Amino acid sequence: MTTTASVRVSLQPRRSRTQAEPTANSGSLVDRFGRVHRDLRISITDRCNLRCVYCMPEEGVAFAPRSQILSYEELGRVARIAHGIGVTRVRITGGEPLVRRGLESFVATLAEIGFDDLSMTTNGIGLARRAQDLANAGLHRVNISCDSLRPDRFPKIRRSGELPPVLAAMDAAEKAGLRPIKVNVVVLAGINDDEILDFAAFARDTGRVVRFIEYMPLDGAGNWDRSSVVPAAEILETIGKRWALEPVVPSDSDPSAPATRYRFTDGMGEIGVIPTVTEPFCGTCDRLRITADGAIRNCLFASQETPLRELLRSGGSDDDVARSLRRAVYAKLPGHGINDPGFLRPARSMSMIGG
Ligand code: SAM
């Protein structure tokens, strides 16, 4: 294998001395370290039809009251304003985006704005029969989460749902042209790490890009610990012993993308690893998020948010919204700090933030 143990150089951004505090009327979404933000994740709901062990507790989940959830009109407005100040890629997420009614027309709203990339992350339940409508509405592609290829294990990890409909969703998405299909796999030590080679074989057989994600301290139950994390370097080593891999060179790859990409040297497809815990890639991060209840988050792990809902509902102008987006980005810290001794988990877990 041609990979090294180091997945990616951990880039801490350099502080720019010239980066002035942003105003409402000027410039793109740039932070104090010169990172220009072009990628917006929009969570449209904090609800979900599954309860994956690494994401939501089995019971007792407190959802935001519906009155606090931003309407599609409000979300569309934020997206349009963000597009006007440099956002070129949008991803719809949640919770589970397919559980909110009217998704297809929201996709059409985003498509009309004209983003270069319009994607959605979904657990795939129910996608098979909606993939064509979503593609017709203007969705470009989907990431489908699937943590096991074993029908008996799949519902244990996701605490509900079954594998066949998710595989059918991948087929339907492909048929509808929602490509490339990316398959998100959260690797959990002792639970599904014995399927790493099966997933690599799946990537080779199907041409789908399997992305192995390190388990992050964002589970709703608060059970995360370091011993449950399978480091990306180990995942690559396991695969590399079976099939030779080579990094996708930077010119073919988006340096701000969270996944480090590798292709099989025999031309049989591609995989990715997302080494958030063991090899943070904050130095190239260009992502910001809007939660379903209308807060701007500049990092998955941020302890602070910038509220937007009241501004939207109290007659705030487009310039006011742009200013909030710029200020939120400007306040971004250089890194997520997971590996710092004083790291505190954010109050919200993954399904409430929008992964
Ligand atoms: N419900 C959709 C789904 O499962 O794809 C979209 C929302 S989900 C929060 C987005 C992504 O976050 C999924 O790929 C999921 O596997 C991932 N995820 C959730 N909790 C995680 C955790 N604690 N660590 C790493 N990834 C996580």
Ligand code: SF4
């Ligand atoms: Fe739901 Fe997605 Fe979280 Fe699983 S990962 S519980 S499908 S939001």
